[in-house]
Amino acid sequence: MADHVLLEAGDDLVRQLSHEREAVKAVLELVWNSLDADANEVDVIIERSATEGVDKVVVTDTGDGISPEKARTAFKQVGNSDKRMGGKTERLKRPLHGKAGRGRLRAFALGDSTRWTSTARAVDGRLMRTTIESEISRRTTWRIDSQPAPETDRPATKVELWGKQSSHLLRLLEPKAVAQITAALAPYLLTWTDVRVTYDGHRIDPRTQIQEEEHSEDLTFEYDGQTHSISVRLIHWRTGTERTIALCDAASSPVESIDASAEHTDFSYTAYVLWEPMPQHRNEIPLIMLGGDTPLAPLLRVARDWISGRLEERRRRERRRLVDRWIDEGVYPYPRHAEGDQARAEQATFDLVATSINRHITGDRAKKRLTLSLLQNSLRHNPDEMVEILEKVLSLSGDDVSHLHGLLQQTSLSNIIRASSIVTSRLQFLTALEHLVFDVETYGAVKERDHLHKILERELWVFGEEFNMMRSSEIGLTRVLEHHRRAVGWDPTPDGPVHAVDGSTRRVDLMLSAESHEHDRVRHLVIELKAPKVDADREQANQVDDYMQAVLNEPRFANVETTWDFYLVVRSIKDRLKPSLRQANQPEGLYSEPTNYEHAHVRVWVRTWSEILREAKQRLEFVKNGIDHNPSLEQALDYLRQRHGDLIPDQLRHPAAVPTPRSGTAHNPAV
Known part of the structure; x- marks a missing residue:
């Protein structure tokens, strides 16, 4: 029929x-x-x-x-x-x-x-x-x-x-x-273990493909003022690249599937989200992309958060197992248990990165040890450049490079290491700078233009973290005007040169500027450096005072929202100048502050290296205590050679030429 x-x-x-x-x-x-x-x-x-x-x-x-x-x-x-x-x-x-x-x-x-x-x-x-x-x-x-x-x-x-x-x-x-x-x-x-499914000659048996870890949990999500119950089951696959979120009914029958291939790319898994009304919401996934009102949106947010948490737990377990294996093989570059917060932070970040590129750490024991040691060195000294280094050395794939970029941008541990590395370097520099300006066998060879000016151009943080711009050393007053006008948003092109009080086009050593967003002000710092062998007298102070007068006398500098600070920075101050720096009701070191000018706030200061070094160290003190780092003179000079080897006096360029500090030599008692 x-x-x-x-x-x-x-x-x-x-x-x-x-x-x-x-x-x-x-x-x-x-x-x-x-x-x-x-x-x-x-x-x-x-x-x-x-x-x-x-x-x-x-x-x-x-x-x-x-x-x-x-x-x-x-x-x-x-x-x-x-x-x-x-x-x-x-x-x-x-x-x-x-x-x-x-x-x-x-x-x-x-x-x-x-x-x-x-x-x-x-x-x-x-x-x-x-x-x-x-x-x-x-x-x-x-x-x-x-x-x-x-x-x-x-x-x-x-x-x-x-x-x-x-x-x-x-x-x-x-x-x-x-x-x-x-x-x-x-x-x-x-x-239903008595059911047998065969596909193209292969028996479909998930039990042979599942990792030992398997998680499930009952969760809730809120929608339209009501609480809904769901169950999530996470299955980890031994092999393959399957990454799927299966939206199922209460009997675990898939209704829709979401491709999660771009998420958690280091695992192969399927997450089953069980919800009895799921069949009623078939074909609603596109609505979520368009911001539509569907209960699948909050359901997926809750499910994804739970899935991410379980996968992160697995990452931690696998990282620990891998690190333990490296320790047993004798290739791990750290002790089993780190001492101190800084060491623990560095070691934890190293574990994150090293285990993420584990498949590239191959070869015999010696090669593994070398690779891990190079990775440790890159993380410790060049965290910002580490991904580029690894990409070149290990020929990382695009996915690996992207993963490492995300890892180093997201983890607070790497930020701790980066900050600690900066602080460590700065402490070393301060120790080296103290040696340059105070050691009796060294400061005579340090010149203001050839050495101090150029070195400090690279280390402007010494004068304050707020400064974010500077001009080359020994710029003229006309260039100072350009810089100022640009900072306050005016046309920087000068219509003529700026002259000092005596009619000359004087030059200044360093100029820095910072913008205060809280008070909508611009602050300029003009620095006149003197060689360590020069002690400040009235002659040097008056030279800086002339810079200040040039700003006050030049209408093109006029801006009521600008503060000018002029620093004369020296190793020591002669006695006859000191009374001028210790006036009643005035901060110590202030040499001049005219009050009869309305168009600018201008001050002249005489500062010693002792004060500047002390203030810089105080700004670093909190982190310094946290990382427990007190650099030796040799460490400080090593930093100076690496960072400023082209600018330091010849006698300091080689370790053998380092003078040994003698007891009783001139030094900075306040630091």
Whole structure:
């Protein structure tokens, strides 16, 4: 008996529902149909053509089959499947997957011609063999033929799909296809252990692919003023690149899947989010991207946070195991237990980075030790350049480089190391600078222009962290005007030179500027440096006072929101100048502060290196105590040679030429 059943849906809707480009999903729908028919065995066979393409797909199962009555009903309409009303299969009471009545339409993703051959009991109890056929050219019409089956037959179904010429079918032959099918079926197969699914000769057995770690937890999310309960189950795969979030119903049957291949790229996993109403929200994922109002948005936020937390826990365990192995091999460049906060922070950051590039740390014991030592040195001294170094040395892939960039930008530990490295270097410089300006066998060789000026251009933090701009040493007053006008937002181009009080175009040593965002002011610092052998007298102070007068007398400097500080910086101050720096009700060191000028706030200071060094060390004191670093003179001079070797006096360029400080030599008692 043969009938033709017309599907009650338009061809365009059938084409849309068939997902013709998603061959693996089509196979999965057919497998789920078999499982929903209480099949204990499902076999997917891929028949290849002579050119190694896909010629035919065959799915067989040992389920209860499709009765003639069910065939005529099921293949007549889209949606309103008879599965939607119940949650269990008829015979074995297993959870039903299909609830939308669309699975059979996905067959057109696998073949232009389709045939179901199914043996099942009819309503009257007879064993019937039903054949259901259709072609893509008439995909809304199904030919259904039922005939009595021999009593020796058993209920079963065979689906055959052939005649499709599409490159999309080649995805069925990729190893990723097995991983996708394993991930989709894992919760079901782990629960119903008597079910056997075979795909292209490979048994789908998630138990052989799962890592030891597996997590599940009940969570809640809020939507529209109500609290909803979900369960999340995380399965870690031993191999592959599967990273998927499967949105499932309460029976772990996937409704939608989200590709998470760009997330947590160091793991292969599938996260199953179980929520009973999930089938009602099929196809809502695109709405989230458009900011639509759907409960899947808060559901996914809660689920992703939980997934990220579990994966981070796994990272920590794996890092610890890997570090322990390096320690046992004798290649780890740190002691097993670090002493002190700074050492622990550095070691923790090293572990993060080293374990992230573990697959590049290969070779014998000596090579591993060398690689890890180089990595330690790069992290300690060049944290900002470390990714570039590793990329060149280890030929890191683009993914590795991106991962390391993100790691070093996100972890606070690397920031601690970076800050500690800066503080350590600065402490070394202060010790070296103290030696340059106070040691009796050294300061005579230190010149203001050749040495101090140029060295301090690279270490402007000594005068205050707020300064962010400077001009080259020994700039003229005209350039000072340019700099000032640019800082306050005016046209910097001067319309003529700036002259000092005596009519000359005087030069200054250093100029720094800083903008105060709190009070919308610009502060300029003009520094006149003197060689350590020069003691400050009135002559030197008046020289700086002339700079100040040039600013006051020049209308082009006028700006009420600007503060000018002029520093004369010296090793010591002669007695006859000291009374001028210790006036009543004035801060010590202030030499001049005119009050009868409204267009600028200008001050002249005489500062000693003792004061400047002391203030700089006080700014570093908190971090210095935290890292427990008190550099020796030799460490300080090593820093000076590395950072300023081209600028220091000849006698300090080589370790052998370092003078030994003598007891009682002139030094900075305040530092």
